[in-house]
């Protein structure tokens with residue numbers, strides 16, 4: 146069954162690759178999107194980024210009716226956006242909260258995620274590759290044991 150995975154990215158991730166490369170690496174967000182599409186095994190990937198909280202919320206709302214799973218890197222919104230959490234609570238499919246860096250080994254302001262209690266799973270510290278791992282994980286959550294070879 147072809148699945149639709151919505152991948153959302155929060156503020157400052159538009160500068161991935163140039164932003165604190167010692168923490169986030171040199172892979173750009175466009176590179177990450179291309180990697181995700183290539184690794185989707187023929188499933189549909191919608192990949193978006195915004196520095197605006199309301200856009201993330203609107204996209205989650207769209208996903209309620211159109212997506213099978215959400216992978217979200219809320220970036221700084223992770224730690225204070227109740228509005229994004231409220232939107233995610235309406236989504237009935239798997240939700241993966243993803244962080245490129247290991248937020249728990251960083252400054253204390255990055256340690257308390259508002260999203261984690263409502264996420265199916267949380268990933269942090271895998272770098273850009275985390276997006277690929279998250280795609281594999283949600284496809285297996287949706288269709289356990291299904292061949293992920295391109296149909």
Ligand code: DHK
Nearest residue numbers: 157220221244245246248255
């Ligand atoms: C990205 C950000 O922009 C930070 O605000 C988070 C997250 C970490 C990441 O590692 O992808 O704290």
